[in-house]
Amino acid sequence: MVVAEEKDELKAKLKEIFGYGSFRGNQEIVIKNILSGRNTFVIMPTGAGKSLCYQLPAMMTEGLAIVISPLIALMKNQVDQLNAYGINARFLNSTLSKGEITKIRKDCISGKIKLLYVAPESLNKEENIEFLQKVNISFVAIDEAHCISEWGHDFRPEYRKIKTMIAQLGTMNVIALTATATPKVQLDIQKNLQMEEADVFISSFNRKNLYYEVRPKKETKKQLIRFLKEHKGKSGIIYCLSRKKVEEIAQLLNVNGFKAAPYHAGLDPDVRMKNQDDFLNEEVDIICATIAFGMGIDKPDVRFVVHYDVPKSLEGYYQETGRSGRDGLEGICLMFYSHNDLNKLEKFNKDKSVQERENARILLQEMEFYAESPVCRRKQLLHYFGEEYEGKNCGMCDNCTNPRERFEGSQFVKIAIEAVQQTNERFGLAHLVNVIRGIEDEYVKSYAHFDLPVYGKGDTEDADFWKSVIRQALIYQYLEKDIENIGVLKISQKGLAFLKKPHEVELARDHDFTTVAEDEESSERTPVNSKSYDEKLFEMLKTLRKKIAKEKDLPPYVIFQDPSLEEMATTYPTSKEEMASVNGVGMGKVNKFGKEFLELIQKYVDDNDIETAAEVVVKSSVNKSKIKIFIIQQIDRKVDLEEIAESKSLTFDELLTEMENICYSGTKLNVDYYIDEVLDESRQEEIYDYFLNSETDSMDDAMAELKGFSEDDVRLMRVKFLSEYAN
Ligand code: ADP
Ligand code: MG
Numbered sequence: 001m002v003v004a005e006e007k008d009e010l011k012a013k014l015k016e017i018f019g020y021g022s023f024r025g026n027q028e029i030v031i032k033n034i035l036s037g038r039n040t041f042v043i044m045p046t047g048a049g050k051s052l053c054y055q056l057p058a059m060m061t062e063g064l065a066i067v068i069s070p071l072i073a074l075m076k077n078q079v080d081q082l083n084a085y086g087i088n089a090r091f092l093n094s095t096l097s098k099g100e101i102t103k104i105r106k107d108c109i110s111g112k113i114k115l116l117y118v119a120p121e122s123l124n125k126e127e128n129i130e131f132l133q134k135v136n137i138s139f140v141a142i143d144e145a146h147c148i149s150e151w152g153h154d155f156r157p158e159y160r161k162i163k164t165m166i167a168q169l170g171t172m173n174v175i176a177l178t179a180t181a182t183p184k185v186q187l188d189i190q191k192n193l194q195m196e197e198a199d200v201f202i203s204s205f206n207r208k209n210l211y212y213e214v215r216p217k218k219e220t221k222k223q224l225i226r227f228l229k230e231h232k233g234k235s236g237i238i239y240c241l242s243r244k245k246v247e248e249i250a251q252l253l254n255v256n257g258f259k260a261a262p263y264h265a266g267l268d269p270d271v272r273m274k275n276q277d278d279f280l281n282e283e284v285d286i287i288c289a290t291i292a293f294g295m296g297i298d299k300p301d302v303r304f305v306v307h308y309d310v311p312k313s314l315e316g317y318y319q320e321t322g323r324s325g326r327d328g329l330e331g332i333c334l335m336f337y338s339h340n341d342l343n344k345l346e347k348f349n350k351d352k353s354v355q356e357r358e359n360a361r362i363l364l365q366e367m368e369f370y371a372e373s374p375v376c377r378r379k380q381l382l383h384y385f386g387e388e389y390e391g392k393n394c395g396m397c398d399n400c401t402n403p404r405e406r407f408e409g410s411q412f413v414k415i416a417i418e419a420v421q422q423t424n425e426r427f428g429l430a431h432l433v434n435v436i437r438g439i440e441d442e443y444v445k446s447y448a449h450f451d452l453p454v455y456g457k458g459d460t461e462d463a464d465f466w467k468s469v470i471r472q473a474l475i476y477q478y479l480e481k482d483i484e485n486i487g488v489l490k491i492s493q494k495g496l497a498f499l500k501k502p503h504e505v506e507l508a509r510d511h512d513f514t515t516v517a518e519d520e521e522s523s524e525r526t527p528v529n530s531k532s533y534d535e536k537l538f539e540m541l542k543t544l545r546k547k548i549a550k551e552k553d554l555p556p557y558v559i560f561q562d563p564s565l566e567e568m569a570t571t572y573p574t575s576k577e578e579m580a581s582v583n584g585v586g587m588g589k590v591n592k593f594g595k596e597f598l599e600l601i602q603k604y605v606d607d608n609d610i611e612t613a614a615e616v617v618v619k620s621s622v623n624k625s626k627i628k629i630f631i632i633q634q635i636d637r638k639v640d641l642e643e644i645a646e647s648k649s650l651t652f653d654e655l656l657t658e659m660e661n662i663c664y665s666g667t668k669l670n671v672d673y674y675i676d677e678v679l680d681e682s683r684q685e686e687i688y689d690y691f692l693n694s695e696t697d698s699m700d701d702a703m704a705e706l707k708g709f710s711e712d713d714v715r716l717m718r719v720k721f722l723s724e725y726a727n
Helices: 007-018 027-035 050-060 072-084 098-109 126-132 157-168 183-192 220-230 243-255 269-280 314-321 339-351 354-372 377-384 410-422 429-437 442-446 463-475 493-500 535-552 562-571 576-580 586-608 626-636 641-647 652-664 672-678 681-693 699-705 711-726
Strands: 040-043 064-068 089-092 115-118 137-142 173-178 199-202 210-216 236-239 260-263 286-289 304-307 331-337 406-408 479-481 489-491 506-508
Touching (some): 027 040, 050 173, 072 089, 089 098, 137 157, 173 183, 220 304, 243 286, 260 269, 269 286, 314 331, 331 354, 354 377, 410 429, 489 493, 576 586, 626 641, 672 711
Parallel strands (some): 040 173, 064 115, 210 331, 260 286, 304 331
Antiparallel strands (some): 406 506
């Protein structure tokens, strides 16, 4: 390799080519290492500037640098940026035409091109290998190198063939780069690329300005709205597991007055692009996304990242939270956690191979430990990536700002270490816990571990307690993971020293998320738990309803239905907006009937010194599901109901049910165009009069009274009636 290297020449080149005044973090030593012809392994957090580590050396050495990258979309982006700097970079992938490919090959061979981006799939092609054999290659850089390891979170089988492909091109230096690699993954990458002797440069993963918090997934929508109200106008990302959830949350937020847009792979590319641009240009504040969002996004002032669902791995979690606070200012990382989410995630893996399933399970288990652990979150995350956080209290996570109760735990730590020692450092957490607790299962029997002195020494505590102790012993470095054998625990130097001379160790108990019932479902007409509302207020509201009904000569249920009153007696709405957010109400009704109810609630709240839950009332959207929106639109366009039902594969009966639900939650449907076709005026009047004078809108009562009408007709008229009177 011909190298131009003078001390300040590097800085001069940086300025000349990229216009930057100085290097960041490890960039300079990494670049020097590459220029001196060494294999180099770079571990640097997202956004720290890994690309420059190979781009600058590529410009300073003779020949073509090959960059292997997993994502075609990112490739184009990077190449565009390089071209903008006047650097001759190209990419080679399936999106190009034959002509374009021929031209690129020619320019590579003639030495015109300095950087060539390829996906491993393209590199694997015989024709590409053949042509690259004719090219003078300076080095190969492998971006996102964690894709090599099946122990990591983003394994790509093609990546494991890279070494073989490179070998066909001759001997050359290899640069591997990644933002996430646990010690295990790191070793795996180096082994696979046969670069164990490479120089490894690891930057600190500590993001000092990020605040980490885990909350139970309970009344999640309310918690979310409350959180967002506290951060109104700020830029943020909300990650959800499914496309459906993304859509739902985006809509929930819009209905509640936030500017939010969805982003997921199922959207039209145009829409997706627009939503992303709107977020970048601050047309919307919040993007609700599946993890498809964020790769290559570099918005510096994202102020919060919320995980509405539990992520699949700590690697993913770290990457996603890492998108907040890139400018060094505030970055809040909030995760809603439930055990149920882990079970769901585990189910997704059921079609994978045994090995893949097992790997995915281990990643999930780490997630579980992280969420439930009482230890400083920062310390845990850094420990996971093989870095020690020395501080005792980071002051920037929930476990530090709101610590769990501590206890002196040296006796427990001692037992944990002894268990590892006496079983010869060959076992994992679950077995160690069984030995300590004296649980005689098959393993214990087959290894005769019941003979060990430590067997049953901890039988007064439960399994969760011991799991937690062992996890804490790991994070505090009395124990360590065996990198070669996943899951196996060993004793560290610190642990051995402790056995000789024990000292006090402060432990804490895990968070208990098991008692937390998950209440994810909040359908449009959730019945309010009968015990949970304020019965006295409810009675007062009912009395008022009766009075108004009399005055207006309307049946009471037309004004507000019971479930709406129950909800009012739960959330104490005192403004029009709050009242409109009650299920089955809506602004139309508030304007028509709301005034006296609001006055009553206000007085009641004042008299009884009640703190209203108004600020956390979650407005649910009428148009929650696509079908409902569709129906509303079609009826607006006066499309025949049969046709609407057919196009959504609904029976007429199901369509009517949907329409009733739409009416009950406060949206008017004008179906006169249809009713006029199927019922003559006098018959319409008969049904209408019935509902006007009836005490209830029960269908059974109506059918008993209205002889000679079909149920469909009566239901249709009821929709008309509800639309005209109740909304
Ligand atoms: P990574 O691949 O590590 O996630 P990138 O290589 O995409 O990060 O770089 C992130 C951002 O940092 C880019 O916008 C890049 O232009 C910028 N950057 C990189 N190095 C420097 C530097 N020395 N000075 C200023 N900006 C830099
Ligand atoms: Mg990168």
